[in-house]
Amino acid sequence: MKLLVTTLLTPILLGIVVPLVRAQLPVEDRQLSPVLQAQTPIGELQRTPNTTISGSIRSVVGNEFILDDGTGQIIVDAGPRWYHQLDLRVGERVTVVGEYDDYDFDAYQITRSSGDVIRIREADGPPPWAGGPQRRNRF
Numbered sequence: 001m002k003l004l005v006t007t008l009l010t011p012i013l014l015g016i017v018v019p020l021v022r023a024q025l026p027v028e029d030r031q032l033s034p035v036l037q038a039q040t041p042i043g044e045l046q047r048t049p050n051t052t053i054s055g056s057i058r059s060v061v062g063n064e065f066i067l068d069d070g071t072g073q074i075i076v077d078a079g080p081r082w083y084h085q086l087d088l089r090v091g092e093r094v095t096v097v098g099e100y101d102d103y104d105f106d107a108y109q110i111t112r113s114s115g116d117v118i119r120i121r122e123a124d125g126p127p128p129w130a131g132g133p134q135r136r137n138r139f
Helices: 002-022
Strands: 051-061 066-069 073-077 094-101 104-112 117-119
Touching: 002 073
Parallel strands: 073 104
Antiparallel strands: 051 066, 051 094, 066 073, 094 104, 104 117
16 A cells, blocks of 8 residues: 555656756855755756755655755655655755665665764665565665
8 A cells, every 4th residue: 555655646746846856046046055065956966876965854755755955856765664664754954865866866874963874775786675575674
């Protein structure tokens, strides 16, 4: 059922988020903090591993959430819920290390503003949930 909900909601989120990722403010209107300036703005993401993005969580569906950094928004995928359940909240500020993958950002690690680090997966190789629930504890 959760897979069905995620499958059904992803196109809805994409319809909202993809146009927002492409929309960018003029450079003079961007006001990034010094911490965010060291990050890759969401509006400028390319397919590069170990990219770091930061921002505020705008919505959460399962282990996917929309991250907004002021230059754009993107869906962050933190793996399937049957593998692990994350307790992320709307409004929370996070820093995510991962890889932009066509329409979303695959998370390897999430750091909360408190400094707590949530390890999602290694950057190299398939994710530990590849192959389904029967391979659950491989990370």
